[in-house]
Amino acid sequence: MKRYIFAAAVAALCLGLFCSFPSMNDQVQAASTEKITVLNPMGTPPPIELKPMAPRLDTIEGKTIYIVNDGYPGSNILxxxxxxxxxxxxxxxxxxxxDKRGGMGGGDQALWDEMAEKADAMIIPLGH
Amino acid sequence: MRVQYIQGPVWAKTGEQLRKSVVFGINPLTGKKVAEEIVDKLTRPLAPEDTRTGQIKREMGPPTYTGTAAELQQLYLEKRYTDFMPIILPTEELVNEMLKSTSHDPDEPLGRMFPGSGAGETWTYTVKVAAINAVMAGAKPEYFPVILALGSTGSTAINVSDNGFAAAAVINGDIRDEIGLNYDVGAVGPYAHANVAIGRAWNLLSINGGNCGKVGTTYMGTVGNAQNALATIIAENEEKSPFQPLSVRKGFQKGENIVTLFSGWGILSAKNWKVNEWTTVMDYPMMAKAIHEGQTPGLFGTVLVLSPPIANFIADDGYDTVEKFTEYVTGASAKPEPKGKFGGFNMGPGFQVIVTGASNNNYWMAGGLREGQSIAIDNWR
Structure with missing residues (x-):
């Protein structure tokens, strides 16, 4: 008898839960064949601004290439x-x-100016 | 910009290891020498697509989808609109019902969100997008002002970082009882509909409104963080706390409905196992101080999540305000912060106290979370 009472209590609890959320109950009931229309939940991405790449070198022979450390741990060693x-x-x-000043996210105008004057190309390890 | 892949991680490797794996190494994706690939990227002539200018606008699919409930559940799962769990399907009717809980226009811009840690692009979303995600999370309309307040901050609940950061929000004010937030047994766990649904809504808004939590692009947690499954929504137990509520300490009126953001490692981090000490004499202030010093320097500082008994122990020890307690923990007597820094990440010795939970035993948590902005929830009714 106790088992039946327990089962009835569980059933009542489940019924109560579904009754608390009629929307879920409705959707469960309608799950078989009825078609419904729902809304797209996505936000809006920013447009992608296309920027042309810098001109390439014809060769690295005789050129000056800066290797810039952005400050992430180990980047200086690399x-x-x-x-x-x-x-x-x-x-x-x-x-x-x-070494670039300003950490990973900051700019370093003095270094940018130096490279504009002296560098033919730059390699910068980014990220983690 | 041309990008060269190298085998990570770089951090913690010796110069010799990096010389072998990178400088003289092979790109595991192509089987070619890294150095030669870099030279190729510097010298290969530009293709027409490399010199294009202008703007590409992206469409995020149709405004609606139609199908059976089972088909739509599967579609939303495949499109990664969900947290991998079934959702309440956001019909126009349910979304309109949600929107009745705010006076704000559905088309009003609500927030701008990026995946955190300065990474990724910034998406925008409206009040209506927040309502759609709130419906999907199973939120009741009366929770919606809290969800809007969270969304208005633009803070993601799912940070991109490979650290695997967690997000939490602390709620103060009368709204705790108004909407049924739990601040008793299991307060920081998933044991009340309001806490769970609000946390899930914040997660889903981050996934969809802010395009966060997408593995491989906007989510890179190396081992992940269980707290990312559900943003942690904490209602303070103001009634049983000996301290002023967090919101009052931040300058708001008592009873005012305020949500305060936190982000960081989580509410129980590896350095904090002192909270699990069991001895007959428990000097909680000293233990808190030791934990904080153990975490200093650190990225997020320390947050204590105290049950009312622990908070009262601390108050009875003479620290009857959080300000006095903070001064003891972080003040002149505390261990000075070591010199040097960790990769430029150190935020300094932050310290904050939250009181919540039940009084059935002397338990508490200590983690690495730093508080962010506080928002008035009632502005979003």
Missing amino acids: CAEMQKGFSEQFPNTTFVYK
């Missing part, structure tokens, strides 16, 4: 190794290591 290792692999190219 950039230093790139400067050394790429100099070994491409001895006719000058690789310059630089």
